[in-house]
Amino acid sequence: MVHMTTLDSRRPTIGDRSADAWGIVHQSPEIRTAERLVRRRHKELPRILAILFGHVLDRQLASGRPPAAGRVVAARAEYLLSAARWELAQSWQRVLDQARRAPRARNPHAPLCRDRIIDAEGDVRAMLEALSSRQPVSARGVAMAGLLLGDGTGPLYNRSCPVNLTASLREVTTHLDPGASLPEPV
16 A cells, blocks of 8 residues: 655644744755745845836936946846847837838837937947947946937937937947946046
8 A cells, every 4th residue: 555645744743853933844845945936036036126126227327326236236237238238229220220211100109200310320320239249238338228218208209309319329339338337447
């Protein structure tokens, strides 16, 4: 006869040394898995917060806050330098492509300042080259590129915006260089 033990049949008694104060058996595979999940959640918490507060953290990084300033900022910088970097480059390429096409009558996207984008095409391409290269870039530059792309009141979308698109793109490209974002030596 095969004896099957269930989790309930292994319930410890008060004097059982394999149980902690709450009566949890630490040797069972179920508990070990649950403990790993809890530990992993704690490790994932900065990443989750980095996604939830992404816009705020991007503004901080773009203004020069170092990624080493905290675990959440570091997690956001890590995210920006991985998948977000490539997605951002693709989004900027789409903006450049859309600026060259005739506008559609029923476009769900914000209207582009096509003439500004076409005038700054060389600077957009320089930024795209830096974003798309295999060379390391700074989180500050990636954050700046994302904020410029997503700012509906900025020079890409708002004709009355006084900010010069070409100058903004050059600043982003400069800050994509990891050496440019380092503080000046004293």
